[in-house]
Amino acid sequence: MNGRNQTSVSEFLLLGFSDQPEQQKFLFGIFLWMYMVTIIGNLLIVLAIISDAHLHTPMYLFIANLSFSDVCFISTSIPKMLANIQRQNKAISYAECLTQMYFLFLFATMDNFILAMMAYDRYVAICFPLYYSTIMSPRFCLLIFLLAFLVAQFYSLLHTSLLTKLSFCGDNQISHIFCEIYALLTLSCSTTHLNEIIIYTLGTALFLSSLSFILVSYVHIISAVLKVPSVSGRWKAFSTCSSHLSVVILFYGTLVAVYLRPSSTHTVKDSVATVMYAVVTPMLNPFIYSLKNQDIKQALRRIINQTSTKMFCSSTEVSLSLGPKF
Structure with a gap:
């Protein structure tokens, strides 16, 4: 194979979970609901943190970025999947597929790095509380965010550029709701050894290094917390980490189950696991943080109360303006 792009397939078919019209309607409804819950929940978290000056700390800014x-x-x-179900058309163009793949890698890698940053933030806050503001300075936080974004960009562009070198000259059916990397590799009629090597080496290094960093951070955190004399003090310290640990387990558990094994062993059933980390995890994250974090709960209550008050005042003004005039 030469270095030129030999692609002859102009589009792929995202088969999803079912071809039955009744099941398609159900899938459209459930995924639309999950998408709306995810968007509203996460944007409320971002709005609550931005609008409350007391939450302008590294920990909450990490949560907002996540x-x-x-x-x-x-x-x-998800929007592409919903549009395809609505139009009863499973097609996604080659360019759209590569674009989707690029952004999936970009934001998944960013999630990976942000979770590691949050673990380091909790480590510094619990193990070095007197130096927290010095270590977790705005300049340092901005620097690690920029570095994480640049690495994520490089990793995403690397995978996307390698995919453009592959030939797709036969089957174009993808048994997923989006363009998943392993599904594309199995469809290629070119050798995919280099792509798989990048996944198993660089991909494993990026994600497992972050996971290892998180685990080491929590070993130090647990060691420091166990030295706290009061039970209430230990409980308070652990409670600040419980939300983050829940998200870490959910994110890495599904990710490892899907990607840390050869592409030849992947089956249609893996699309369910893929949906877990691509759809369910982003949907559950705001609930995990809002239910377990009193500060975010209070900020959300203030937003809801302010919104309710404004709506009540607006409806009252409209009623008065439309009332009888003497």
Whole structure:
């Protein structure tokens, strides 16, 4: 194979979960509901953190960035799926597929790095509380965000550029709701060894290094917390980490189950696991943080109360303006 793009397939077919019209309607409804819950939930978290000056700390800014990244991540795949079901057309063009793949890698990698940043933030806050503001300075936070974004960009562009070198000259059916990397590799009539090597080496290094960093951080956190004399103090310290740990388990558990094994072993059933990390995880994240974090709960209540008050005042003004005039 030469270095030129030998692609002869102009589009792919996203088969999804079912071809039955009744099931298609159900899938459209459930995925639309999940998408709306994800968008509203995550944007409320972002709005609550931005609008409350008390939440302008590194920990909450990391949460806001994770929520924003989740909004972008799920918006990369679900709207296209819903549009295809509505039009009863499973097609996605070659260019759209590569674009979707690029952004999926970008935001998944960003989620990976943000979770590692959040673990480091909790480590510094619990193990070095007196130096927290010095270590987690705005300049340092901006620097690590920029570095994470650049690495995520490089990783996404690398995968996308390697995919453009592959030939797709036969089957174009993808048994997923979006363009999934392993599904594309199995469809290629070119050798995919280099693509798989990148996934198993660089991909594993990026994601497992972040996971290892998180685990090491929590080993130090647990060690420091166990030295706290009061039970209430230990419980308070652990409670600040429980939300993050829940998200870490959900994110990495599904990710490892799908991607840390050869592409030849993947089956249609893996599309369910893919939906878990691509759809369910972004949807559950805002609930995990809002239910377990009192500060975010209070900020959300203030937003809801302010919105209700404004709506009540607006409706009252309209009623008065439309009332009888003497």
